[in-house]
Structures are given as C-alpha cells and as structure tokens.
Amino acid sequence: MDDFLPKYDDIRTAANCLSGNIVHTPMLESEKLNRLAGCRVLIKAESLQRTGSFKIRGAFNCISQLDELSRRRGIVAYSSGNHAQAVAAAAKSLETRATIVMPTDAPAIKINGTKYYGAKLRLIDRHQESREDIAHQIVKETRATLVQPYENFYVIAGQGTVGLEIADYCHQNKINPDFMIVPTGGGGLMAGCAIAVKEANPNMSLFTAEPEHYNDYAESLKLGIRTEINDANAFSLCDALLAPRPGKKTFAINQPLVTGGVAATDRAVLRAMAIAFDYLKLVIEPGGAVALAAILEGKLNLKDATVIVVASGGNVDPAIFRRAIEQAYVS
C-alpha cells in the first residue's frame, strides 16, 4: 500500500475511522475580516482540533491500521511538535506505546503536550543529529512502526478529512469557494485537502502558504520539481513549517492539483494571529496563521472571491501569543 497514493475514497474511509475520535471543527467567518481582506474568508479552525492541530487526523488513521502484533511493538515518530503530540495522543487512545524524536528547541507547550500523553521522548539537537536517522535506528532496534509526518498513505488520507469537512460545509451552505490556502510544511495536509476539495469543486484554485525563507513548496511548484531551500541563517516563528523540501508522495499529489504557493513574513504572521484573536476569538500558532497572513498581505488577487483559509494549529507558547496581541492591529 505504501507505494500508492490515497484517492478520494480513501479519505472517505479515513473519515469513518475518525468519526467520534476527533472534533468536527467549525468554519468561522467575520464581517470585519471580510472587509479587511476585501473578499469572503472562511476559516477552517483546526486549532480547535484535539491536541491543538489537524495532525491527530493522520496519526489516528494511520495507527488504527496496525495489527495486534504491530501495536504491541509500538510506534515511532519524529516531529517538531504537532505531529508528536498527535501521535502520542492517538497511541494512547489506541493502546500502543509511542517513542517520539523531537528537537530540544521545540516550543515548551509541544514538548509538555507530548509528555502528557505518556509518550517516551527522545530529545535531539537538530543542528547535530538527524531526527529521521534516529527514528529509523529506533525502528531497526525495536521493530516498532514508523508513523511518518507526511510521507504516508494513511496520514495523507487522514489529513484529507479536513478538506472533506470543508467541501461538505460548502455544499450544505451553498457556498462556491474560489480559493483554498493551506499552511504547508511537508505537504501532507495540502495533499489530502487537495484530493478532497477538487472532487467537489474542480475549479477551485489551491495555494500552499509557507513562512518566508522556507518556501520550498512554492519554489517546487513553480519549477515543477522538488526543490530544497535550506538557508542555515534563516529564522521563522513558524516552527511547524520548517521542512526544507516537499515530500515525494505529497508532491506527486499536489503538483497537478495546486496552482502555486505564497509566503508570509513573521511580522505578517504575528499580525494575522492578532486579527484572529480580535475578530474570531481564535488562538492560532504562527505556523497555523501563515495562510491568513499571506492573504492579508495581499499576496494573491482575491477581490470579491470566496476564500477558504485553513488555520492548522493553535499550539503557541504564551510569550509568543502575548507578543502577537501586544502589537498594534486594525480593530
């Protein structure tokens, strides 16, 4: 199965698997935000998801597939935080043990969250060691199953249920969306969502959103080939979106379905977080706010369009959130 890519029906199957185990997150709209953006914006608030991000969808769907023997051997994952918490929580629900490889500089809220669900933590210095290598080494030693953050059939299918809920909501409310913008790291969320929404709305234009200096997906889409961007001097507040290159599977899915990519500065991200606080009463983490930030920076011509913006997570340390809402913003 691992060599195949998920299709629409696989996402429907994932939705059945997830039913009752995740939050059906709301689509939120603000008259003030619409006026500010100059278009109709519908926010899919995955920040309200169990474990604070969409990642529980893929992790739960993937771990659900494991047979009894595999569950006894346990699972391994590497992650800067949201996938880590999701895998830990799903493993706990599905009664298997998880070992998570995380960088020492992940936000405290994400490290503590992962510990909370009872996962075994292996903290590494991400400048010295490769988390992938260490995860593969643990797999070799313990015969545990690796739950990849995005290069995994069931993970992509699980993330796709976000897109399914978006399409269902638009259908029920007679909304014809023109655009969908999705925060993108390795590309799993975009891949799953693209498959789901294109089924219902083939004319919709899809864009990835990334932090400035980490826009490898936008570059790859432009060049038509997976391209690495790895500037050792770059910095971004969007800890969830620092993957240096698109996944192979995710790019195979996204390339024919996604129009292009946009990027946002940290400054724009902090402003988007403040606007989401003020207008929508949402706590969004920097990486989760990058799609909203990009459209508020006017990176796309969306005049009078109907635009779906995914807010992918809300796991932000209080100090960063305080900084965001301290700034001046439109009221």
Place this chain on the structure above:
Amino acid sequence: MDDFLPKYDDIRTAANCLSGNIVHTPMLESEKLNRLAGCRVLIKAESLQRTGSFKIRGAFNCISQLDELSRRRGIVAYSSGNHAQAVAAAAKSLETRATIVMPTDAPAIKINGTKYYGAKLRLIDRHQESREDIAHQIVKETRATLVQPYENFYVIAGQGTVGLEIADYCHQNKINPDFMIVPTGGGGLMAGCAIAVKEANPNMSLFTAEPEHYNDYAESLKLGIRTEINDANAFSLCDALLAPRPGKKTFAINQPLVTGGVAATDRAVLRAMAIAFDYLKLVIEPGGAVALAAILEGKLNLKDATVIVVASGGNVDPAIFRRAIEQAYVS
C-alpha cells in the same frame, strides 16, 4: 406575547429563524482539562459565535419579529457591550437602524465593535445616569422598539438555541450530561438553556455562575425571591455579568428549573482563561470564563460527572488577555 414566557417550541421556532444567520458553535473537550477538573467537561464555545458572544441569537430572533413599520422606526438597546454589538449586527443584517446606550467604561473592544456595525452610540456615565431610563426616553421620543437584554420573550427564546444545540449534540453522541453551568447576568441565557436542556435531560442539574460580589442570582435562587446585590465598592473583571438583580421573566423560568448558583473570584477567572487558552485554544472573556472558573475552584462536587460548561463570550481587550496568560498555570 410579552406577558408570556417562552416554551420549548418557541426555542425550536427561534432555531429555524437563526439557521444560516449564526454559527453552530462546537462542543470542545480536552483530556487535560478533564484530568484537571476530575470530571468530563464539555465546553460549549459561544465565544466563537458571530459578534463574539451568544447575544446575537436573542437579538436576531427578536428583531426578526418586527413588522415593516417598526423596522423603519428603528430599535434601541442598552448594554455593557455584548448585547450592544449583537443588536447592532442583527440590525444591520435585518436593515433597521439601532441606537445603543452604553457605559463609557465598557471595554474598548466592545465599544468599537458596536460602532463597527453602524449603530448610533449614546455613551453614559453609569454612576450618574441610568441606561434603562435613557433608553426608555429614546423610545418615547422616536417610537423605536426596545430590545431588552434579557427581559424579552424572543430574546430568551433565541438564547435558548444554545441549549438546543447542547441537547442535540449530547443526543447524537450518546452523552448523558449530569450538570450544566452557565455564566449569568440578567439570566436570559440560563433561562433559554434551562427550558431547552430540561426537555431532553430532565434529571440534569443546572447552576448559574456569577462573579464574586455579583452573585444576586445565586442568592435569589437560595432565598426563592429576586434579591438585589449592589455593593458600590465591589469590582469584577467580568463586565458582562454585573446585573444587580435577576430579571423578572428570567427568574420565573429559572426558579423551578435551576438548582443553585456558584461564584468565582477574578483570580479564578483569569486562571480559567489561561487554561482555556492552553488546553482548548479558545479566547474567552472574563464573564465568559466564570462557569469554567467556578468548577475549577471546586465549587461543586462533580467527581466523575459529565458537565456542560458554557463559555458565553470572547470579547476581551488584549491587555486583560495578556494578563491572564502571563500568570502561572497548570500545563
């Protein structure tokens, strides 16, 4: 109609009127919160409602009833903020003019929000003038219709749709709630919710939640008669919940249905806001967090129970929110 009290069917009718005009807000749950509270807590997140609080439900339902002539004459309301914004937004949607009487010391976020929707503002010093008197005077002069914040058949029926959504969610997810705790000022939200949830779950115990020093509803329920608490030296961050006595209509509904009332200190409210930020990624205003605060203070014996907690609004100025999440809290 004004002398009658709404019944279950009136709330169902209100739900039809509101359909498509409000957000069907989610019920959120956190494993961490459950562990902290020692019971199963389901948060009805009305902070995510249009205009940032449940108040749009009652305001929209009430203004929808007005005939053409009344709509041309416009409407009047008095409010510390959430009802003001809701009436202004509903009036705009329903194409009538609104004049709102507000205290000068209402939070800036609420005054600006009300202005935003195009209402005419009349700011008063609440220590010098009675907002009710001024509103009645405007009614006399302009023949506009007064939309009371809680002493109104259609307003109570509209707020009751919160309870309807709670009961429907519990039914769909096979949840049998034991308790429901509702932030309470004049008592309109509790009255509507009590009618709605008691229809489906007659054995559920209901409690009002109020700020310390403003617990007139709890006192009134205890004494069996509407009782005023008006301590000129008292202070509370919960600007939405400072009504000095229960409404006449709301008390007539609540007295036979509500078991009692609990109160929370500002300190507990700030902590509840921090916990909602951390565990649920919600922005809750002080008044909206008072029910969560009261249960986290252990004001009721809820051990292993299933508890519905209404988070009634999210309109909080950034400075207060920053103060809440700056405090130490359990992670």
